[in-house]
Amino acid sequence: MKKNNAGWTFKISTFSAVLLIFLMLDACKKDDPPVEDRDDDLVAIPYNPKSYTIPKPEIFPEVPVPPDNPVTVDGIQLGRRLFYDPILSADSTQSCATCHLSSGSFTDNKDVSTGIDGIAGRRSSMSLLNVAYVSRPLFWDGRSPSLEDQALRPVEDPIEMHNTWANVLDKLKTHASYPAYFRQAFGITSRKQITKELAAKAIAQFERILISSGNSKFDRYLAGDPDALDDEELDGKLMFFDEGGLLGLPDAQCFHCHGGITNTGFSFFNNGLDSVASLNDFKDKGRGEVTGNINDNGRFATPTLRNVALSAPYMHDGRFNTLEDVVEHYSKNGKGVSNEDPLIRQLGFPIPGTNPVKYSGLTEYQKKAIVKFLHTLTDIDFVNNPDINNPF
């Protein structure tokens, strides 16, 4: 009996202890913060950043990377997901890629872009090809100093994604996958540490890898294949780079603003699009809206001409539908506005005996040759690169 009593006592004691432990554990659970509020909810996820050397054609300059946002494999992958994910917009219908489609060389092929509320913006989306090389401030008006800053802006623009970063961060922090991706990209230990700045850094890392493949006809020509361009394309190239004088070809002056191997614009110009009575009369003041300097009114950033045949329509407001329209515009005089760039004037050869000097204009062949050369900048391998397309 005694033995039995002891057995029961033991069983009751054991049961009590187990019950106590359960109760304690339950109490602990109630006291623990929710996983999203903990400071270390992501530490179990490995963080092994692998630096990434951005591939580029040999003849291209080194891709500039800011020291405070080194490019990593996981950073790029996170940026790519964010770029293509409509989670950034208020109604989850638009992503960065809505206005920057790879098929359009990261433009949307519209005269002006339309946001989630169906409101049309004022300007055409700019190509992101080789954007890492752009040394001037970004956007048509240069309102943003860097890719990291630029990536912050469309989210809260009322005619673009019309969202708030607070909303975006809420969605990212409670998302099933993004906290882990941020951990892998930036080493954060908690989803609470996800910030808009980190999101922008990731998007900037992805945008920085949008570099030409080096397989366009022009690239093959530059790499030493003289047959890559036919005679007409070569004539266009000579005029584009002002190299054809000895061959009887006029200078088209294009390269002054679209210079270098990447043909990426480096500054802001009034390229003679609009006739205005005074510099205050530009419908879109462009760079002047940012600087407040009247002499900057009507000046806009020069975009890259790489893949220009895929990125119609052209100019900041998409007013020209074809490259023929563009070349026709540049072959004529500007509008005589005081801040027009000095290189905006009728093309062709000087007409002897005219002073101020007048120019002959371009022949139809010359215009066609320039357009044909612009087509040699087409880089299909770039737009088809699976590494830069939609990961979802």
Added chain:
Amino acid sequence: MKKLLLSGMLAAALFFAGCDGTSDPALPPSSDFTVTFKALYDGQTLEKFKSYDYDTYKVNFSRFNTFLSDITLLKGNEEIKISDIEWVDFTPDSAFGNLTVSVPVKFKNVPDGDYTGIRIGYGVKPELNAKRPNNFQSTHPLSRENEYWLGWGSYIFNKVEGKADLDNSGAFGTSLVYHCGSDAVYRTYTFNTPIQVEQGAAATVEFDLKKLFTINGSWFDMKIPANQFTSNDVGNVIVATILMDNFDAATTVIQ
């Protein structure tokens, strides 16, 4: 023993804390030396789009930048090169106003002393001009592919752009585009301005566009169409040569 050890450590710490590049008795004293580059017109800070009197007509300017090579301080037969290459942009997009910006460049660890002058290369010296932007890291001045002319196989040494109002109508209808480049027009000039380098030392190098376009006391005639631009033919550097030959007259070194 502990006291002895602590004293030794303290002495060593004080000894190492006292060491820097300028106080090492094995090295001559040196200082950071700042040269500020400025763009002027007729002695005043150059202002973009401002109408300037020029001969019997008016001119304005909208862009001015230049490469400078082998900036070297001179002291008798001694030469101290303080820079291989600099790119100086007086009209950067980051400047919101019309006044051209001054460009200060700090040269580190320049040996202290009294120098008799400074030598400056105008443009990109041939050794570097033989290279291309892709030969340089992205932070290097010569990585600027927009300052490289494929057709010439040369960097664009400098750009001066503007317009002229040749008939004083108020309309600046004549474009002025001067882009100099190619080894043939690279120039070096020496300025015998005493320069003292010591802690906090600075000097100023001014480029005056009025002086640049004043050739041997006469205006460079912009009414002549061929004088309104530098030729794009690398075999025709007539205007570029005139300007590059005159950059010494346009330069003033001050300390």
